[in-house]
Amino acid sequence: MIVVMRTGVKEELVDKVAKKLVENGFQIHLSVGVERTLIGAVGDKSHYMDLALEAMEGVEKVIPILAPYKLASREFKPDDTVIRIGDVTIGGEEIQVMAGPCAVESREQLLEVAEMVRERGARILRGGAFKPRTSPYAFQGLEEKGLEYLAEAREKTGLLIVTEVMDTQKVAMVAQYADILQIGARNMQNFPLLREVAKCNKPVLLKRGLSATIEEWIMAAEYIMVSGNHQVILCERGIRTFESFTRNTLDLSAVPVIKELSHLPVIVDPSHSTGKWKLVQPMARSAIAAGADGLIIEVHPKPSEALCDGPQSVTPERFSSIMEDLQKMAVAMGRTI
Amino acid sequence: MIVVMRTGVKEELVDKVAKKLVENGFQIHLSVGVERTLIGAVGDKSHYMDLALEAMEGVEKVIPILAPYKLASREFKPDDTVIRIGDVTIGGEEIQVMAGPCAVESREQLLEVAEMVRERGARILRGGAFKPRTSPYAFQGLEEKGLEYLAEAREKTGLLIVTEVMDTQKVAMVAQYADILQIGARNMQNFPLLREVAKCNKPVLLKRGLSATIEEWIMAAEYIMVSGNHQVILCERGIRTFESFTRNTLDLSAVPVIKELSHLPVIVDPSHSTGKWKLVQPMARSAIAAGADGLIIEVHPKPSEALCDGPQSVTPERFSSIMEDLQKMAVAMGRTI
Amino acid sequence: MIVVMRTGVKEELVDKVAKKLVENGFQIHLSVGVERTLIGAVGDKSHYMDLALEAMEGVEKVIPILAPYKLASREFKPDDTVIRIGDVTIGGEEIQVMAGPCAVESREQLLEVAEMVRERGARILRGGAFKPRTSPYAFQGLEEKGLEYLAEAREKTGLLIVTEVMDTQKVAMVAQYADILQIGARNMQNFPLLREVAKCNKPVLLKRGLSATIEEWIMAAEYIMVSGNHQVILCERGIRTFESFTRNTLDLSAVPVIKELSHLPVIVDPSHSTGKWKLVQPMARSAIAAGADGLIIEVHPKPSEALCDGPQSVTPERFSSIMEDLQKMAVAMGRTI
Amino acid sequence: MIVVMRTGVKEELVDKVAKKLVENGFQIHLSVGVERTLIGAVGDKSHYMDLALEAMEGVEKVIPILAPYKLASREFKPDDTVIRIGDVTIGGEEIQVMAGPCAVESREQLLEVAEMVRERGARILRGGAFKPRTSPYAFQGLEEKGLEYLAEAREKTGLLIVTEVMDTQKVAMVAQYADILQIGARNMQNFPLLREVAKCNKPVLLKRGLSATIEEWIMAAEYIMVSGNHQVILCERGIRTFESFTRNTLDLSAVPVIKELSHLPVIVDPSHSTGKWKLVQPMARSAIAAGADGLIIEVHPKPSEALCDGPQSVTPERFSSIMEDLQKMAVAMGRTI
Structure with missing residues (x-):
């Protein structure tokens, strides 16, 4: 310094x-x-x-002259981190698409979506059992029942499960069901939670906070890594700016920046960042073109009946069209999907 | 709508x-x-x-036409909420100053600061036992030992204690020692934590999140109130903007806006918002002139030896000078201090 | 309303x-x-x-219920506006790349770059003769001499010329030399200038202001259109946010949003938005994947000797590599380049 | 460096x-x-x-280690710059209030407001003859006619005149009528305009740009000073952030920061920054408490009939109340008004 x-x-x-x-x-x-x-x-x-x-x-x-992180830095580990769960890899040549509803709403809804996204090429199912909602009056999730449905969907479809955990007291429970533990944007600097998820030996999907700098985001990964868990997947999901036409501003430059500063895989969430289903398709393409290792996309059989974030969920038909576009993008980028 | x-x-x-x-x-x-x-x-x-x-x-x-909150709204309860703890009131005519070190570092440090801020007119002692730090390598607080020192300082000086809680698992412990539970900016939307602090029958100091709109901030208060605890004190502590000369941008307009939208008391933190001790004094004055009900100020006997946030802590001498300024401000505003 | x-x-x-x-x-x-x-x-x-x-x-x-603009709206004119200059089209099927140095520095430099970008597929040459610089001590441009070199480069290479105008008093002079008049980000709401460029019958490249909402940006286009000139090309060049790793935050969601709200063509500037040459290539790809109609890229034979914005200028070799990537992107998007 | x-x-x-x-x-x-x-x-x-x-x-x-500005820096000139126009000083012990309508609408309106603000203690009359409006369909000002009315108001009341200039071609004309030339927020980096206003030997009121850092703002002052005019008054008028309840976010910390970095006087605009007349009074007090040398306030005899920015204009009655508050603030700050 x-x-x-x-x-x-x-x-x-x-x-x-x-x-x-x-x-x-x-x-x-x-x-x-x-x-x-x-x-x-x-x-x-x-x-x-x-x-x-x-x-x-x-x-x-x-x-300061040097970055404040070490384990997460590209200098410390020059080679890309590739996370393997069964035969699924994240951070390698293959682009991974995580898809599913914002919230698990019912057994039927979840199994229907799971089957549908699997058929169209997704390998990982997303779905919230615990939902962080701005309003205390909004639907807060099915909790453990939702986790059970996710486990059932995995059994039926072979998809891996990624789901959010918000409370240190629920980490052990969520880890019983999930293949990947998600830390939401609002909890990126919930340090006790970061330390707790580090203890279970499962990959962690770490969303960028709404007003987190890239450096703070990597520091949050460092919290998990220093506690012994090096399987961290970063997820860009938009930052808060003055522009209010979109829900947040998707910072796609963050993708190549992360690739330069860190060895960790990075994926993009085009659903939460834009808040509008119409923008999911172009932003999904754009994310892959920027070099992202994957996407996490909200899909709902009937978005207008969704209990959560319907406006940004795509229909099965639209999801098919997105997957076709991503195929072409993968070719252009010399990757597979 | x-x-x-x-x-x-x-x-x-x-x-x-x-x-x-x-x-x-x-x-x-x-x-x-x-x-x-x-x-x-x-x-x-x-x-x-x-x-x-x-x-x-x-x-x-x-x-939407109507605000999404109810219990916290001025429409629901037209009169100002005044929180009483012993003979201390927050939200009434009297301006309250909470002061103390960023972190509790040792028994000696805390007792020295406590005595000193009490002499100069503070009624409430601040001090972190659990510290949310951007870096996992930074000092994380003395934890329960720190809480014990705070309780001892209260006994010796008669000051009330405000201290932060970050984990649902620690709420009961912190509530045993503290008079006011603080929710930090990073946890403003940690919803399980909001529900948990609502359960203990103690006032909650709710800091505004770095990128929280005023509406989201009031909604976080609503989470606590809907869970049964109406004793919420809002604390403006700066928002994140493009300006990097100051640590954050203190949004003093938020003070009269809160007074219009809500009946809850609102105080200001000129230390964290600016990140520079030189700016604490003018911003403390400015906050009172904007109509704030109080201040929370970091004071350290030797800022350059502080284990946390030394650059924004004021010395005892400077704190005396601030209290003199606030006296004049109270007169100008027709309030007491 | x-x-x-x-x-x-x-x-x-x-x-x-x-x-x-x-x-x-x-x-x-x-x-x-x-x-x-x-x-x-x-x-x-x-x-x-x-x-x-x-x-x-x-x-x-x-x-307000309706957008405040009319002539620029997609509702007013459902079909895409395609701007034609000679045999070059902007806003049609073909993706256009505008390339060249930040500033015109000398006759030799400009002719060398012009030849080089033409060979690699660009159809339009960029280069500033009047430079808006944050510091009064920095190089301010060659002024009319620079315009003369641009005209000579056009004659030698057949490239069209796009160059910035900053002062109402210089509009007529710049219009004598340029094929496209550029309004820089800092002048997006310089209303007398918008009215003045509208008077010359030449296409206008309108950069988004650093803190302009999409609506304000379209309103600036409306200023030009209402004064009689409908040939406006919008250019996303990054907005100012709290993230300081990149110079600005490139808002690629703005591309499909503009396509929804307006019929005007939209291009992207990956050089100014990121401020780092390493990020130009991924962001150029990403922009096309988002649906942009073209790019404006800073190229310099020796970036480290550039008098302006060297850090974000790419070398001729890198520019070749970018053009190869864009070829693949055009295929994936069903467009030509 | x-x-x-x-x-x-x-x-x-x-x-x-x-x-x-x-x-x-x-x-x-x-x-x-x-x-x-x-x-x-x-x-x-x-x-x-x-x-x-x-x-x-x-x-x-x-x-960079050193600030990029020189003439505007406190290091270069340790003593406060005090600007004198007749017997009015800006930057000295006396707090100056500039007041008047957003736009000059008619001779009657202006003379009425001028008389009224003079009676209540203002020494300088504000009023726009050339208005920068986001929409080309909105009222754009009375232009030279407006300037004539301002001159007449000065003659009748003895108030000084501050008014905005937006175009290099109009600088000479505006300088004929005005005592202080105002550069609006949108033109803070209109460099040809900065150089042009520097040529007339009149004080310049330089508003901070909506997304300008404090450093860029001082650099804009440096542009004027390096061109030979050292009479620059800085004006904080809010920056653009994610918070949309207020029109902009008033950055009052900028006041003591400017006082540290520069010797130039700094005033505050509580009308444009908040966009709401209710917030003008608390923010006016707050600005003085932060150390501002003055205020610029929009006053209109009938805000609901204003042709421009009515929602943020205060009535004569409210203005009287503000002036009473400012009296008390001046006492608390050891200044006069």
């Missing part, structure tokens, strides 16, 4: 900062300029945040 | 929407214009989100 | 609003509910903004 | 960067770490942006 001292600062203040750095195991390097004195410091980047250097007299600002 | 149908939509599609609304207990009102047909619907606003009307054929958009 | 009156409003205030609407040529429709009285009003949407209804006593809010 | 080289970069690439810096007059300083090699460079900060170092092979990023 670089510590920038204020103009005309007294030497003793520079010495104090230097001393604190050395005491904390940093090697330092002084650079006295006409306008500013800089102190370069090399050492354990994971500790610098606790030093409160900005609070020391004479310090103008502290500029 | 108003349902706007697409241009040139067939009558049968309008009928379908109308029928669904009526079946769900809404009274409807048709308005056929040259360019658009509108369906006005009056009924239980808390249910409309589950209707998925936007997913019905022919629907262009659905425009 | 819908005028929502406050709860418990007196009848005479409702009457006043109704009267004002009728006097201004609106047909009205009253809907008296239990909680709110609504006044629906149908009439000339272009005038409602001048009515200041929100300032009338008893009015809670005014909700 | 600090140039951060990529991990494991070859020495010759470091040498190339070093050479380029030296050739451009920078003194350099090498720091070879285990993980990164850094090149510190000291020299003319105003030129570094043209070096395109990020485009050189091996460079990871370039981190």
Whole structure:
């Protein structure tokens, strides 16, 4: 890191900062300029945040040089992480499509959707049993009953199951049923939950928070990895901006950026990010063209009767059309689907 | 709500929407214009989100007319809510200052700060025992030991205690020690946590999420209130914007807006919002001038040795100066402090 | 539009609003509910903004139902606008690539780039003669000399020329040289400039403002169209958000949204939006997959010697690779390039 | 500045960067770490942006240490700039209130408002003769006729005149009538306009752009100052964020930040930033408490008949009440009004 001292600062203040750095195991390097004195410091980047250097007299600002994450970084592990669950791989050559309803609503609804998305090429079934809803008056999910239906759908179709967990007290229960545990956007920085999901030996789908920077998002993955679970799949799902025509703004640049900074696989959610079923198809294509390893798409047999997020769910017919488009995209990208 | 149908939509599609609304207990009102047909619907606003009307054929958009919250609204309860804990009131004529370190670091540090802020006029002591940190490598708090020190500080000084809880599994423990339970910005939409804190009969300090709209923030309060606890204090602490000179952008307009929409008390955190101790004093004054019912301020005996958020903590001397300014502000506003 | 009156409003205030609407040529429709009285009003949407209804006593809010633009809307003109300049079409089946340096730096540089991008398939040459720079100390462009070089490059290569104009006093001069006049992001709401470029009978490339909503962007196009020039090409170039890893956040959802709301062609600038040459290639592919009609890409023979925006300029080699990728994308999308 | 080289970069690439810096007059300083090699460079900060170092092979990023502005900086001129026009000072001990209608609508309207705001303590009259409107169908201002009315109002009341100019071709005309030239938010980076207003020897009121960082805003002031006019008044008027309850988000932290970084006076516009007359009063108080040197407030005799921005205009009665509040705030702040 670089510590920038204020103009005309007294030497003793520079010495104090230097001393604190050395005491904390940093090697330092002084650079006295006409306008500013800089102190370069090399050492354990994971500790610098606790030093409160900005609070020391004479310090103008502290500029980090290295990224604050390690295990998730491309520098630490140059090769792509490929997550394998049975014969399904995420992060390899094959593009994976996770599809299903926003919420598990009933046994019939779920089995119908499961069968339908499997036929059209999806390998993983999505569906919420615990739903984070902005309103306490909205449908909150079928809870364990929903998990049972998901397990039944897996048995019937061979699809893998991805479903959200929101509470540390429910992690063990959800892990009994799910193949992939989903951390929703609102919980990206729910640190006790990140530590808890790390304990079960299952892949974790980590959605980007609505206002999370790419760095904070990777740091959230680092929380899971440092607790012993390296099977993290990142999911871009839109960030909050001033534009309100779409529900959120899908940040597709994040896909190649993640590929540069990290070795973890990254997928895209074109349903929640746009909030409109009409935009799911072009954004699904666009995500693959940006280099995403997969997609998570909301499909509902009758979107207008969905208990949750109907406006962004696509019909089975539309889903077929999306899968055809993705085939062409896979060819263009030299990948399979 | 108003349902706007697409241009040139067939009558049968309008009928379908109308029928669904009526079946769900809404009274409807048709308005056929040259360019658009509108369906006005009056009924239980808390249910409309589950209707998925936007997913019905022919629907262009659905425009809510009424706010989605009820218990927290000024319409429901026109008089200001005043929360009383012992002889301390929040939301009344008196301005309350909560002050203390970002994190409880040691028994000595906490007792020293507690004594010092009490002398200068604070009635409530803040201090984190569980700390949500962006990095897994940063100091995470003293946990229950920290809570014990807080309880000891209360006994010694008579100050009330406000401290954060992050995990549903720790709510009962934190509630044993704290007078006010704090929900941090990152957990504003941690719905299981909101329901859990509602169960203990203690006031809740609900910080605004980094990218939460005012409406979503009030909805989070509604989650707590609908679960039976009406003692909610809202806390504006800055929102995330493109401006990076300050840590976040303090949205002081939110103070009079909350006062208009809701009866709940609202305080301001000038420390986390700005991230810079130099800005705490002007923003503290500014918050009171905007009509806030109180402040929560980070104070540390030696900010440069703080284990957490030192750069935004003020020294005891600076805190004295802030309290003098607030005295003048209270006079200008016709309030006491 | 819908005028929502406050709860418990007196009848005479409702009457006043109704009267004002009728006097201004609106047909009205009253809907008296239990909680709110609504006044629906149908009439000339272009005038409602001048009515200041929100300032009338008893009015809670005014909700527009129809979009405020007309000439640019898909409703007004259902078929795609295809702009033809010689044998080049923009907005049709063919994808157009505009390429060239950020700034015209010298005759040699420009001719070299022009030849090079033409060989690789571009039909339109970009290059700034007037540069809007954040710093007054940065290179501001070669001005008319730059325009002359652009004209020479056109003569030598047959490429069309697109270049920016920033000042109403320079519109006539730039129009003498350019085939397409570019309005930069910072000038999207420079209304005198929009009116001035409308006067010359040349296509206008209208970049989206950094913080412009899609609606405001279309309204800026409407300014040009209402002044008599219907040849407007929209260009998405990233919006300003909290994410600072990329220079701006490329909003690719805007592409299908524009296609739904308007008949105008839309292209994408992957260079300015990301600010990093490494991201230009994936984002160029992604833009085409989203349905864009073309791209505008910064190419420089030696980016590290560029006088402007070198970090986001691609080398000739990289540009070849991008064009190969775009070929595959065109096939996948059923278009030509 | 600090140039951060990529991990494991070859020495010759470091040498190339070093050479380029030296050739451009920078003194350099090498720091070879285990993980990164850094090149510190000291020299003319105003030129570094043209070096395109990020485009050189091996460079990871370039981190500026010094602010890119000079004339506007507090370092360059430690004392507050106080602008004097007749016996009115802006930036000194006295708080100045500029008030008047959004747009000049008629001679009668303007004279009535002028008289009224003067009586209540304003010294400067605001009023737009040229209006930047999002819609081409909205009222665009009375143009020169409006300027004449403003001049007449000055003669009758002794108030100074501040009014907006949007087009380089109109600067000379507006300067004939106005005492202070206003650059609106949409034109903050209209660089030809900034250079043009710098030429007339009159103070310039520079509004912050909707998505301008504080640094970009100061750089816009630098454009005016470098062209020879040092009489710049900065005006915070809200930034664009995700929050849509208010028209924009008033960034009051910007006030003390500007005071730290620059010597220029700074005022606040509580009308445009909030878009709601109810919020004008609390935000006006709040701005003064934050340290602002003045306010610019929209006042209209009958807001519901205003041709522009009625919803955010206050009535004469409300304006009286605001002025009373500001009196108390001035006392609390140790200033006069």
